[in-house]
Amino acid sequence: MTEFLTLLRKELLRFWKVGFQTVCAPVLTxxxxxxxxxxxxxxxxxxxGVRYTAFLIPGLVMMSVLQNAFAxxxxxxxxxxxxxxxxxxxxxxxxxxxxxxxYLLAATIRGAVVGSGVLLATCWVGGLNLAxxxxxxxxxxxxxxxxxxxxxxxxxxxxxxxxLAAFQNFLILPLxxxxxxxxxxxxxxxxxxxxxxxNPLFYxxxxxxxxxxxxxDASPWLSFGVALGFTAVIGLLSxxxxxxxxxxxx
Amino acid sequence: MSLSAVSVRQVSKTFARTRQPVHALHDVSLEIEAGEFFxxxxxxxxxxxxxxxxxxxxxxxxAGSIHVLGHDTRSDYRAARRSLxxxxxxxxxxxxxxxxxxxxxQSGYFGIKxxxxxxxxxxxxxxxxxKADHSMRSLxxxxxxxxxxxxxxxxxxxxxILDEPTAGVDVALRQGLWHFIRRLNRDGHTIILTTxxxxxxxxxxxxxxLMRSGEICALEKTETLIRxxxxxxxxxxxxxxxxxxxxxxxxxxxxxDVERSWQWxxxxxxDIESVLSALRExxxxxxxxxxxxxxxxxxxxxxxxxxxxETA
Numbered sequence: 001m002t003e004f005l006t007l008l009r010k011e012l013l014r015f016w017k018v019g020f021q022t023v024c025a026p027v028l029t030x031x032x033x034x035x036x037x038x039x040x041x042x043x044x045x046x047x048x049g050v051r052y053t054a055f056l057i058p059g060l061v062m063m064s065v066l067q068n069a070f071a072x073x074x075x076x077x078x079x080x081x082x083x084x085x086x087x088x089x090x091x092x093x094x095x096x097x098x099x100x101x102x103y104l105l106a107a108t109i110r111g112a113v114v115g116s117g118v119l120l121a122t123c124w125v126g127g128l129n130l131a132x133x134x135x136x137x138x139x140x141x142x143x144x145x146x147x148x149x150x151x152x153x154x155x156x157x158x159x160x161x162x163x164l165a166a167f168q169n170f171l172i173l174p175l176x177x178x179x180x181x182x183x184x185x186x187x188x189x190x191x192x193x194x195x196x197x198x199n200p201l202f203y204x205x206x207x208x209x210x211x212x213x214x215x216x217d218a219s220p221w222l223s224f225g226v227a228l229g230f231t232a233v234i235g236l237l238s239x240x241x242x243x244x245x246x247x248x249x250x
Numbered sequence: 251m252s253l254s255a256v257s258v259r260q261v262s263k264t265f266a267r268t269r270q271p272v273h274a275l276h277d278v279s280l281e282i283e284a285g286e287f288f289x290x291x292x293x294x295x296x297x298x299x300x301x302x303x304x305x306x307x308x309x310x311x312x313a314g315s316i317h318v319l320g321h322d323t324r325s326d327y328r329a330a331r332r333s334l335x336x337x338x339x340x341x342x343x344x345x346x347x348x349x350x351x352x353x354x355x356q357s358g359y360f361g362i363k364x365x366x367x368x369x370x371x372x373x374x375x376x377x378x379x380x381k382a383d384h385s386m387r388s389l390x391x392x393x394x395x396x397x398x399x400x401x402x403x404x405x406x407x408x409x410x411i412l413d414e415p416t417a418g419v420d421v422a423l424r425q426g427l428w429h430f431i432r433r434l435n436r437d438g439h440t441i442i443l444t445t446x447x448x449x450x451x452x453x454x455x456x457x458x459x460l461m462r463s464g465e466i467c468a469l470e471k472t473e474t475l476i477r478x479x480x481x482x483x484x485x486x487x488x489x490x491x492x493x494x495x496x497x498x499x500x501x502x503x504x505x506x507d508v509e510r511s512w513q514w515x516x517x518x519x520x521d522i523e524s525v526l527s528a529l530r531e532x533x534x535x536x537x538x539x540x541x542x543x544x545x546x547x548x549x550x551x552x553x554x555x556x557x558x559x560e561t562a
Contacts (some may be wrong), residue, residue: 002358002361002362002363003358003360003361004358005358006355006357006358007282007358009355009358010355013347013351014346017346018346022387026326028440032485080344083342083343083345083529084338084340084342085343085344087308087342088342088344088352088356088359088401089481090307090308091306091307091330091334091336091358092331092356092359092360093331093359093360094325094359095328098355110560144528162387204349240439245310245484249307249308249309250303250308250309250310
């Protein structure tokens with residue numbers, strides 16, 4: 001257990017030591033999104049019968065959770081690979097399960113810390129309820145775990161920082177931006193609605209938002225099932241790659 | 251039968267990343283006894299680091315098996331890794347942490363909660379006490395190298411692998427490091443060393459394996475290897491205007507960079523007398539003379555140049 005707790009502690013310290021960059025910067029980004037969109041749309045748009053700004057906040061919080069969970073595991077792994085210091089973990093008796101859980105948990109915690117920061121920084125806007133707090137917790141954990149596992153895959157696969165940036169810019173960013181963070185998918189044309197429903201991150205954001213307003217585009221149980229399924233599949237894939245030492249052990 | 255510290259059996263490894271597969275290890279077998287100070291030598295690309303990586307689990311062999319103190323490095327990897335401390339060849343470090351933080355983390359990776367007393371001793375032995383709270387980024391190359399050594403020793407492993415640990419370390423610190431490693435060896439730790447400083451290997455290692463092209467081509471006690479492949483050498487420098495008669499010159503080698511200097515390789519130390527008497531009889535007057543004992547560097551170069559067949 002000490003091995004696991006040490007690796008988890010190291011992963012948490014790693015992002016906390018550069019907290020200005022890893023926590024404050026994404027909170028500021030979310031705040032800027034909120035300020036711009038609320039200025040433009042708050043007087044014109046209502047979703048689920050709530051003000052647009054209030055509708056937007058849970059989306060921004062969950063987007064921050066997802067992006068930062070991904071960033072934590074992927075950047076930690078690729079930095080350690082490129083600088084070579086991953087060897088200090090690979091030489092130890094830390095098991096694959098311990099390695100996997102420590103990285104996933106650290107990613108989830110960073111996502112939750114940044115998400116809480118965004119929530120604290122934006123809740124002054126008002127209009128937010130905590131209708132179903134358990135769903136908020138469940139989707140935070142699922143989102144963090146899913147993106148942490150995806151970050152592990154990206155970190156193992158990428159051999160250079162620009163490959164990781166490509167993964168982030170061409171996969172993670174479109175998936176998060178087109179997942180209903182800024183809008184309800186019901187306001188989209190039928191084709192785009194269907195397309196959105198194929199995006200697993202849509203279910204995470206929609207389910208998370210349900211926790212605040214008790215209203216959502218999809219049933220929270222459907223969102224839970226889809227998110228759980230994707231988390232299990234991506235988690236299993238990343239664990240298999242880890243056990244095989246994919247691009248970690250030659 | 252005593253348990254080997256490291257047992258390597260018919261290990262092969264091929265890297266197939268490029269079009270031309272590289273056979274890094276070919277059917278390597280090796281037994282290193284507990285308590286040995288063992289040297290693994292060979293030119294660059296011989297397979298030393300690949301073999302060490304296979305022992306440490308950083309690299310997975312295609313065939314064969316490796317046991318560390320009886321633990322299979324594949325099926326019982328956790329116990330095998332607990333028994334092993336590895337100083338990697340590359341100068342790698344984690345820029346986020348101080349020296350003490352790194353050593354505490356490394357202790358934790360091996361399941362050790364409280365290790366400050368041993369960490370302080372390591373820092374003192376490696377002359378790092380005043381750098382304990384410094385960031386790794388601020389240390390010189392030699393200091394970073396010593397932190398690598400401390401990281402490898404933090405869990406008091408019975409088997410220690412040092413992959414070129416003194417590269418870039420100054421002479422005084424190198425002496426201090428070897429003094430410490432010798433002490434660990436006296437205390438019962440098995441040491442496996444790769445180095446390009448052959449005088450270090452000669453002074454420290456009781457037994458050597460020479461590797462070439464992924465194979466072990468010699469496995470002998472250090473003194474046996476030296477005796478087998480190196481001889482005494484007699485070097486003389488003739489006085490100004492001196493001239494070596496052709497008959498004598500035929501049995502000697504002119505030293506290219508030193509004027510009027512010649513060297514004889516002696517089958518027996520007693521052959522000195524016959525060379526000197528021949529010089530006397532030829533009227534040669536000597537300005538300087540020296541006798542070099544057989545050394546590992548000469549043996550190594552001769553072995554590698556001649557492609558001597560396996561002696562193990």
